[in-house]
Amino acid sequence: MGHYNPLFDPLAASFMNIIELLDQQFRQAMALAGIPDEYPSRIAASARPEFGDFQANGVLSAAKQLRLNPRELATRIVAHLDLANIAERVDIAGPGFINIYLNDAFIASAATQLYQQSSHHRGRASKVAKCAETIVVDYSSPNLAKEMHVGHLRSTIIGDALAKVLEYLGHRVVRQNHMGDWGTQFGMLIAELEEQLGEGEQPELALHDLENFYQQAKAHFDAAPDFADKARNYVVKLQSGDQHCRELWQQFINISVAHSEAIYRQLGVALSADDIRPESAYNSDLPDIVATLKKQGLAQVDQGALVVFIDELTDKQGQPSPMIVQKSDGGYLYATTDLAALRYRNNQLKADRVLYFIDARQSLHMKQVFAVARKAGFVDQQMRLEHLPFGTMMGEDGKPFRTRSGGTVKLADLLNEAIDKAAILIAEKNPELSEPERLDVAHKVGIGAVKYADLSKTRTNDYLFSWGSMLSFEGNTAPYLQYAYTRIRSILRRAETDDWTTVGSVTITGEAERKLILQLLEFDSTVALVARDGFPHTLCNYLYELASAYMSFYEQCPVLKEDVDTGLRNSRLQLCELTATTLQKGLELLGIETMERM
């Protein structure tokens, strides 16, 4: 696999991108200097201001691998480098660093171009994909046996952010909510529901608190052997299509799905009923999956169960990794369902790429499913299967998270608390907001804070759940970004006329403007990175730095007070507008809303 440069992603190629531009010039110069083109220039923002704006780090590693003197090579490349009108200076420093000092006029013109583009599109324009793909994004996938709790937050909002990013880049995204509605535990729930309905309960009433209902059923199951037997019997009847069982199950599922959908609405997650493709949907495919595996000689009976031994996954002793696809009692497992889902995504959905946002603890399982699906030909060879794992939620004590009572925090409770807290803060800070506006803002701020707290952490690491960080509205948080946005909107409202939108161009008078523009120019490459790797925290960090650069600009550069005649007022208004649209688009991709005032 070659080195990936996001700026050479064909999707990114259609727009002005400063790093891409530099990269192109460097590739040319490197080619002229006799460097094979598999060596990337690796243009990156410089670590320190005294090292210029950008540096080309690839030259040093190329020199190393080609066993050339790095300083000499750098000199040769710079001699071929054409950055006229782009850089005012290119230095070679230390062992062979190439430092690029951009021309202010060039930066200003890049900003102007970007502004005109975004103003023409009425916002940050989405890229037109040259090679749009069909990408299945499998996320959220709650277990319908229980109420959604905070542990479901990650898959739901990270998956949703990725879906939005991929759509923004022009891909065809197919959301799949692989809801868990078909496990063994549903026998238990049906048995409990039957008993409670027998006592005259209405299903809506019995199930108004899903979590509580589940606990009742579980306690009943553990305590009463005859109840447990009945439950197990119900599983078999349910999966073989028994009418009565199916009806009870359906009542349960309806209420549980409605609960999930209420959470999605509150979160602003773009998962609809159409995206639900639950485990039960694959029930009728399972016998054929197993029969195919048997026919191909991939599955064999071992200790009573039907097992696929995966040669591609072996341990140090060369033992192939086993995956059970059918239990000794004939029942199927979630591995079987996952295989059926993959075949569906290949044959029906025609996916080029499938992304799974699932807990890291399922890593082995996902590897097994992918390997078997390929061996069995359930998916085309070129289809890209990616498990994008996330870490376990930990408690303050560093152990897997539990509340004092040993339970989990309901997602609904967390969201309501965040909104309530935001409402109190808003009433304090901005009492003149009307009641309806305050409620609206409280919702956006509270939900935004919760989502950002999660999205801004590296996906793959374990993460600490704390009310404090989830409900924080200061520092590197969503409200900080939202606040930056409202400050800009406030200026733009006060500008009154809109002559500035079409007259004049961006000019640079100081460091604050320069930094702000350089940050604005990195939006596209940041989004491309998120689409490739599936780490939304990269975008969070970018937006925080953007908002931060704007806040400094705001302190140092008066906007409305500037003289119209010098053109500076228009220049700064355009920068404000460009920052606002970039913040808004970035937050939108993360699923976080903005507002006019807060």
Place this chain on the structure above:
RNA sequence: GCACUCGUAGCUCAGCUGGAUAGAGUACCCGGCUACGAACCGGGCGGUCGCAGGUUCGAAUCCUGCCGAGUGCGCCA
């Protein structure tokens, strides 16, 4: 036993397939509202990047070993 992940400031975390003097937030201290919105800005304090080797011009990053934490490994999902 085997496998995967992780260990960075008091706390919570960034650090982009090796780059120059390791950065934010928070907490604490100092300064800034008769100012385009102070949910903000500027400054200070704070780190043997778990430990020890190795690879090289250069290591938080790559390799090996050790210590510590979490997770997974044929009939739950």
